[in-house]
Amino acid sequence: MADRKCLALIAHDQKKDDLAAFAKAHEATLSGWKIVATGTTGGRVLDACPGLDVTRLKSGPLGGDQQIGALIATGDVDCLIFFVDPLTAMPHDVDVKALMRLAIVYDIPMALNRATAEQLIDFRRN
Numbered sequence: 001m002a003d004r005k006c007l008a009l010i011a012h013d014q015k016k017d018d019l020a021a022f023a024k025a026h027e028a029t030l031s032g033w034k035i036v037a038t039g040t041t042g043g044r045v046l047d048a049c050p051g052l053d054v055t056r057l058k059s060g061p062l063g064g065d066q067q068i069g070a071l072i073a074t075g076d077v078d079c080l081i082f083f084v085d086p087l088t089a090m091p092h093d094v095d096v097k098a099l100m101r102l103a104i105v106y107d108i109p110m111a112l113n114r115a116t117a118e119q120l121i122d123f124r125r126n
């Protein structure tokens with residue numbers, strides 16, 4: 001059997017409740033993926049869905065976004081769902097931009113809000 005594809009999940013603090021609810025609502029679909037997540041986000045996803053295969057990396061401000069960017073560059077992440085908070089300044093804004101840039105460079109599907117993530121998860125199921 002081919003290796004499962006890898007999905008990266010990230011949410012800024014104001015969006016973490018929303019991402020946990022999204023994960024719960026799509027738990028069955030997400031169980032078909034290998035998941036990598038920034039540290040705090042991964043913890044929230046596992047609290048909501050303890051059975052998912054989630055690898056937690058560093059927290060975003062401590063390098064987690066860059067770790068996920070590196071995994072995109074090596075071809076180890078196939079899809080990115082990142083619930084971005086557009087209303088709060090981030091100390092690691094440059095890391096966030098660099099991550100999005102690599103998702104574009106390597107042309108992987110990237111959802112930056114819940115509406116797009118809902119479409120992406122439905123699309124990939126079909």
Ligand SMILES: O=C(CO)COP(=O)(O)O
Nearest residue numbers: 038039040041059060061
């Ligand atoms: O800051 C983040 C993304 O830029 C998310 O990191 P955490 O999941 O560790 O909060």
